[in-house]
Amino acid sequence: IFRCREDACEVVTFSEVHELAAPRAKLTTRAIAWAVGQLRCHDIAVSALADMLGVAWNTVWHAMAPVIEAQLAAEDRLAGVDALGVDEHVWRHVGPPGTGLVTGIVDHSRGEDGRPRARLLDLVKGRTGAAYGDWLTEQGPAFTSGIRTATLDPFHGYANAIRDELPEAITVLDAFHVVKLGGQVVDEVRRRVQQDTLGHRGRAGDPLYGIRRTLQIGAEHLTERQVTRLNAKLEAGDPHHEVTLAWHCYQKLRAIYHARPETGRRLVAEILAAFPSCPIPEIARLGRTLRRWKAAILAYFDTAGASNGPTEAVNGVIETMRRVARGFRNFDNYRLRALLAAGGHRPWRKTPTHAHL
Known part of the structure; x- marks a missing residue:
């Protein structure tokens, strides 16, 4: 925008249309392209870009948003998706x-x-x-x-x-979330047994509370010292072996995804046959849940571990x-x-x- 200082000028102010900037734009096309490129390739805030360009947040974002929308609309994002x-x-x-x-x-x-x-x-x-x-x-x-x-x-x-x-x-069905269901059941059984035996939530010094994290670890990752401590705490705090059984069920569920396809399918069949009839209510509920998702769980072995x-x-x-x-x-x-x-x-x-x- 230009302003004429000549008193006789009837126009006073006028603008020039140039390819470097769109009409009435506050930023050049080059500045906008640079800002969009920064957002594409880096974790950076719009406020930081505005500071670098010496303008307000609204100025830079209102200039960038139409460009981003146009670029995304021009892309064929859905091509080749299977x-x-x-x-x-x-x-x-x-x-x-x-x-x-x-x-x-x-x-x-x-x-x-x-x-x-x-x-x-x-x-x-x-x-x-x-x-x-x-x-x-x-x-x-x-x-x-x-x-x-x-x-x-x-x-x-x-x-x-x-x-x-x-x-x-x-x-x-995602493997991580299948295993997570088993881990949640172990924790639910542990908390219930804790209440049944001691009458309160877990505290420092309680046998089951002390192994709450160890119970979530895969058996193959436990050290000899951890195994010894785990067995001692279960012996002291799990009189009816409910937590112990839940932990073994959890380990069997984890084993599905560490086995070869034919072995994994067999383990799934064994789990679905045993878990729903388990006397521990949390395990029985898990078995019913897994049975409803049977086809989606087995599909893991038909899709190369999707x-x-x-x-x-x-x-x-x-x-x-x-x-x-x-x-x-x-x-x-x-x-x-x-x-x-x-x-x-x-x-x-x-x-x-x-x-x-």
Whole structure:
């Protein structure tokens, strides 16, 4: 914008249209492109970019947002996707419970190097089967018919969406969450026995309280000293051997994913036959839960060990982005930032080459 200091000038102020900046823009196209590139490749706050450019947060973000939207719209993010992962996370830790949950859909397809792409495809509000199912419906049959594998955590809402919208896909229950269910049962039994025997919650010096973390460790990782201590504490605090039995059930559940496929399938059959009829109520409940997910658990062995690990990796990238930004209030801004940070634009970290001196 130019101002004429000549008193006789009737225009006084006028602007010049130039390819370096859009009409009425406050930043040049080069500055905007630089700022967008920084968000794509680095964990950096918009406020930091505004400080570097010497402008306000609103100035830089309002200039960047349309450019980011245009770039994301121009990308064919859904091309070549044949495996999906889904998980929820909290994008905003304020408001009534559940209002801050979003569903993240992640590409699990493998690239030329054989590794999962692990890139965010989209975020939708809510943690419901409808949220996931509606998103799949919006993509159309050309996309959904190409999905071969769909991994998830043990949430029936997402499972129902996969059943309805991805009938040809193999549903795989994430191994980590299967094992986690077993670990939770061990802890529930330990706390109940603690109350039944001592009449109070665990305290320092109580036998079962002292091994609460050891009970979560895989048997193959325990040292001889830990095994001796574990047995002594169970002998002292577990009179009816309920915690001991729950721990052995947990170890058998873990063994599924350390075995060869044929052995793993056999272990699953043994677990589903024994757990539901166990006299320990927590183990019986676990058995019924696992029985409902039988097909999805066994699918692990039919998909070369497909898991929801890539989705959890993307959640980690998003969480870092959210922390750097010190939180968000606007979901649309959050979605754009997440797609930019976890959409697969950042180069893979390469193994450093160390020079030998």
